Structures are given as structure tokens and as C-alpha cells.
Amino acid sequence: MTKTQLRRIPAYAFLSLAVFLSVFPLYFMAVSATNTSNEVVASKLLPGSHLLENFQTLVDSQPLGSALYHSSVNAIATTVLALILCSIAGYAFEIYHSRAKDAVMAILLLAIMIPFAATMIPLFRLFAQLGMVNSTFAVIVPLIATPFLILLFRQASRSFPHEIIEAARLDGLGEVSIFARIYLPTMKPTLAAAGVITFLFSWNNFLWPKVILVDNAYQTLPMLLSNMRAGYVTDYGSLMLAVFIVSVPTMVVFLALQRHFAEGVTGAIK
Amino acid sequence: MSAPTAPTEDRASSAPPPGTKESPGSSKRVPLSAIARRRSLTGWSFIIPAAALIVLVNFWPMIQALFLSLQTGRGTRLTWAEPLWLNYQRLFEDETFRLTLSTTFIYLIIQVPIMLTIAMVLANLLNAPWLRWKGFWRTAIFLPCAVGLVSYALVFRQIFATDGLANDLLIKFGLLDANVNWLGQTGTARMVIILGLLWRWTGYNMIFFLAALQNIDRSTLEAARVDGANGFKTFWYVTMPQLKPIILLCAILSTNGTLQMFDESFNLTNGGPGNTTMTVSHYLYNVSFRNSPNFGYAAAISYAILIIVAILAAIQMKVGDKRD
Secondary structure (H helix, E strand, O other): OOHHHHHOHHHHHHHHHHHHHHHHHHHHHHHHOOOOHHHHHOOOOOOOOOHHHHHHHHHHHOOHHHHHHHHHHHHHHHHHHHHHHHHHHHHHHHHOOOHHHHHHHHHHHHHHHOOHHHHHHHHHHHHHHOOOOOOHHHHHHHHHOOHHHHHHHHHHHOOOOHHHHHHHHHOOOOHHHHHHHHHHHHHHHHHHHHHHHHHHHHHHOOHHHHHHOOOHHHOOHHHHHHHHHHOOOOOHHHHHHHHHHHHHHHHHHHHHHHHHHHHHHHHHOO | OHHHHOOOOOHHHHOOOOOOOOOOOOOOOOOOOHHHHHHHHHHHHHHHHHHHHHHHHHHHHHHHHHHHOOEEOOOOOOEEOOOOOHHHHHHHHOHHHHHHHHHHHHHHHHHHHHHHHHHHHHHHHHHOOOOOOHHHHHHHHHHHHHOOHHHHHHHHHHHOOOOOHHHHHHHHOOOOOOOOOHHHOHHHHHHHHHHHHHHHHHHHHHHHHHHHHHOOOHHHHHHHHHOOOOHHHHHHHHHHHHHHHHHHHHHHHHHHHHHOOOHHHHHHHOOOOOOOOOOHHHHHHHHHHOOOOOHHHHHHHHHHHHHHHHHHHHHHHHHHHHOO
């Protein structure tokens, strides 16, 4: 081994430690999902054979299917609507650029600084007055349009060649079709990054659904987890299985799109 | 709609290189052609749905909360407070508010600097040209960010339970003699929350730093090396100044996030023991939605959070600017 290689050992050791600490709690969660409650408490670190049993306990004691359904509907609807609204707005801020639009963008960006805590109570009162407590609409509306996503798409549009738009116009394409058929297909990394961010955020969102979904029949997966924790008797095996089930979709989405995600973030902070 | 479209510099038709700005005021006001006007209107129609929604769910409630914070009463029966600033006066005498606010600041002051430092070290290692298996390291360290806050809070609660994994391992390796009730004592319970935050968010910040590092102009690093600067000097004097904007962004986002922290406080420790791990947002939730809701007072708390976030952001921007 050469001297330079020796000097690199601490770097690899540090990275290995970081990876171990990052993955170990997740490993414990996954392993515990296959063990009995007693084995979880006894900190068994090897996979067991009680996965099906834990699943049976879980579906018998908790409305898992219903929570899964509500979380999926909320997350998918939020992601689709957010991608449509924010991509077209971000595109317009750049392509139809004007000083007035710059000013509007600057004002919208201020919203990033507003803590959700400061808007939560009036939003709850608004939806209560509209009789929309417990509605999917009320859950997703506050998450659809975010200045951050608009900014992401605006920055990505910077590198889009304007000549192409001109050429498309000369060919007689309308403004909407230029956006949808020419611009959007080139924006896959940004769409992926924005989609992952929105999906993860909506899927994992806890406080707002907890506030606005008063009736437990509409509860989402994080609410179900939280209620399991607060219950009198907890079966730790099935609790860890529930945590595992909630975490799997987001990890799959993330792993599948992470290359695009990195590209999207890179594009955004250029 | 016509007023804001008047000084349009129609970039689409003149097609300047993207990113450049024409010097303002140099162009004379020429009447817009019908096409340019229509395009500008199209632009606005693309923007308005998202912009209107942002106003509706952010700015409008923020103003509502201000009015609300000047009212008092239980549930939906609210009247103007007497004096108007009654709720804010009450804030200063509220022991629980003071406790939860200082707890939140403890999390902020300890966790954010440690997290940003580790994230910066990791990002620099991942950016080293000689490093192998980059994708593996990056993915594994970023993975905690794909886990929901409630999920990881419950896993940490399990690990740090009195009969949990942390105690078992520490006893096995001879670091502890007996089980520690981690979540039952103020100091250790707060430490567990901080460890949880570090676990969940370090990789997230690392990704931002890594992206910024990859955008750094390699020639500046070469120049430093030619001038004889060593690795650390190059990092401190050449790389760091170029990373300032992204560090500032991460610091502001983390501050903002910590001040709004709710899920961990609610699910990992449920604020206990004796409210000493409760965050100010958790307290706000309790005032708003537990027992008899007091929306007026809760709105005053929310405005206190808003003002603190704004002040801290302003301080950070000021400090960030000075380090030139």
C-alpha cells in the first residue's frame, strides 16, 4: 500500500461509520417487523419468522387498508397537482420574463419564511367554515403550490434555449403546446426531483392532516402510527411492521429516482 | 392586467442569452405589439393559479392570524381582547411558553452546527476525486431522509426505551452497568431528540453541500494548489467562500425547521418528562386543539414563532454577508 492510500483509510472509516449509523436504525426496524413483541423488547437483531403473525395482528387491530388508501390518494393527488401548477408557473416566470413578474416572484418567495404554525389555525378555521373538515381537498390544498417548487422550475428553465421556443412558434404551435410538448419532456430530472420532494412531504406529513382530519375514519398512515404509539397495549412487532410498511414506498420512490433527484437539486442551486 | 405588462422586455422574441439582464430603463417605451401583449397575458395566466394559491394558504392566513391574536375566548366565540395586546402580554408570563421556547433553542443551538459540520465533512469526502463507490456512500447516508418523521421517531423511541436496544448494546459492551431511562430524564431525553434530528437531516444537508461543491470552478482550486496552498487552506480560503450562499440557505432552512418541529416532540417523547422536551410548536398545538381550544392565544404564540424566525433569518443573512 502506498502512502497516499494509507492516508485515505480514515476517510473510508469515517464514511463506513456514517453509513452504519444511517442504516442501522432502519435495519433494526426491518428486523423487528419479523419478530414477536417480546423479541423486539429483547433487542433481537436477527430476522425472525413472525412476519405474517405481526401482519395479522396489525390488520386485525388497525384500519391499515383505509389509512393506506387515504395516504396514497393524498400523496398522488398532491404530487400531480403540484407538478402541473408549479412547473407551468416556474416556466412562465422565466420564459415570459418581465419586471412585474420578477416582483411577484420575490413576494411569493417570502412565503418560504412563513412558519406553518402561523397559518395553521386560520386555515383550520377557514376549512371549518366551508364545512370541509375531513375532506381530501383540505388536506392537499396547502401543499400544492410552493414557492420552492416554482423556484426549482424557474431555475431549470434558465438553461432551456429560447431559440427552440421561437422555432416552435414559427411552426404555428400554441403557447400551451410549446410548454407541454417541447419544454416538459426536457425537464424530466427537475420533474423527478420536484415529484420526489412533494410525494415524500405529502406522504409523511403529520401535523396538518392531524389537525384537519378530525374523524379517525380518514386518518393517514403517519396518524395511524402515532395513534398506535399512544394506545394502551402496544405489540412492538406489529408496530415496527407498520413503521416498515409506511417507510417502504418512500424509500422505493427515493431509490428509483435518486439520480434524477441529485441532478434536480444541482440544477436548482446553480 | 395591462399596467404590469407595459415595460415588458420581451426576451422570447429578442432571445438574449439566458440569465443576462438588459440594463433597465435604457429601452424606450414602445407600444407592445398585439402578439407580445397576448404572450405576456399567457404568461400571467400560467402564473396566476399557483400564485393565487400561495397567497390563499400562506399570506392570507398569516394576516388572519394577526387579527386572531388580538382576540380572546374559547372555541368559536371570540371577542376583541381588552387591551388588544392581552395575549402577547400573557406570553411573557407563561412559564410553559418560556420552557418550550428555551427547549427549542437548545435543540437549535446544539443540533444545527453539529449537523452542518458533519454534512460538510461528508460532502467534501464524497467530492474527493479518488473516492470509490461514491453512489453507495451517498445513497446510504441520504437514506434516512426517505423515512417519515413519525416513523423514525417511533424507531428511536423503541431503541431508547428503558428495555431497548441502546441500553442492551451499551451494557453488552461494558459502557453501562444498568439500564438508563433515556426518555424519562430531561437531559437524556433532549439528547435522544437531538440524535434523532442529526440522524434524519445530516444526509439531506450533505446533498445540498455536495451539489454546491460540484459546481465550484476547478480552476480556482488548481490556482490555489499552484500557489502552494495545502488541502485545508484551499478548502478554507477558496472553497468555503464559494459555498457561503448554500451554507446560509441550509442554516436558514434548518433554523426554520427546528422552530417548527412538532412530530418528534409529539411522537418520540410526547413532550415529557414534564414538558421539558416539548417544542414551542407542540405547545402551540396543545393550546389550539387540546381540551378547550384557545385560538386567540395560540395565534399569539404562532406570531411569536413567526417573528423569531424572521429575526434569526435576518441575523444569519447579516452574518453571512459580513464574512467576505
